[in-house]
Amino acid sequence: MMDHNHVNCETLLGSLSEYIDGELSPELCREIEKHLAGCDNCRVVLNTTKRTIDLVQSPTEAIPVPDDVRERLFKRLNLDDYLKPKSQ
Template identity: 50%
Template sequence: MNHPQRNCQELLASLSEYVDGNLSKELCAEIERHLEECQDCQVVVNTLRKTIDLYRKVELEDELPKSVMQKLYFRLNIEDYLSR
């Protein structure tokens, strides 16, 4: 990998905006050129996208039954929840 590390740091600084599609076309094209050459940054971008996708899927799922939540909180020793 013959790319300056500074490019990686610049990418990380604008990563959320890139994944959300909130950057200019020019900046997106620059980031995509960097991603073509940098496997490390590809991994970071793909991981962020997968994390966002998982979060959205969980957000859409039904809430856990109260008994399951109680068991989970009990195992985690969260007594405040159990006293509700």
């Protein structure tokens, strides 16, 4: 027997944050994804956790773009190219 299935719910939930942070080995990630594919419960937990992390992170550090830069970026993207008739 190959021991390719030693990720169970407990193992998965125990290393969930490392998994989300991408700190696990590719091998372990594969095992976890394999388990997720067959386990609704863990998928729900994963999604919920991810969403929570997003909520927690986005106001504090996920937006490093200063207002000033964002405004300029916006201007660049300001659809001028799309609004302007090309044949002018």
